[in-house]
């Protein structure tokens with residue numbers, strides 16, 4: 014029993030110390046609404062539901078974004094997600110970058126997005142076949158897009 018208590022105490026201390034390890038800031042930078050992406054309502058609805066938490070400045074932060082070790086994962090995903098693609102800043106992107114991103118979005122809905130660790134806690138964000146069709150239909154006007162058959 015004594016060693017169990019000691020074990021628990023050590024774990025507790027580690028957990029507390031972990032909270033002091035710095036990670037990315039948790040912030041939603043104020044952004045001019047006029048820079049946000051414009052897309053048909055049904056397309057935007059999919060993005061808002063399944064992508065905006067990591068790909069916009071309107072992240073809905075969960076409580077565990079404040080608790081290590083979960084916060085390391087959440088904050089990193091948002092930081093890197095925004096860097097790769099930020100729907101809140103879409104209109105700042107030069108035309109070329111938008112085209113490129115559209116191609117990548119086209120592919121991402123089949124392959125990788127939303128990330129599995131996110132879907133695990135946000136099952137509603139999972140894309141249905143209809144959602145994928147809506148997004149791909151929108152993205153497919155990008156010049157030279159590749160329709161990779163991976164369904």
Ligand code: HEC
Pocket residue numbers: 059060063064065066067068089090091093094097098114117118119121122126127128131140
């Ligand atoms: C849990 C956070 C998260 C969610 C939700 C999410 N993404 Fe991502 N996404 C990322 C991260 C992180 C990266 C950067 C990955 C990297 O740099 O390797 C990324 C990268 C991307 C890229 C660039 C990948 C490439 O080919 O270069 C696209 C496009 C993308 N996401 C689209 C989407 C779309 C569309 C959705 C919604 C259907 C979505 N993402 C939802 C975290 C997320």
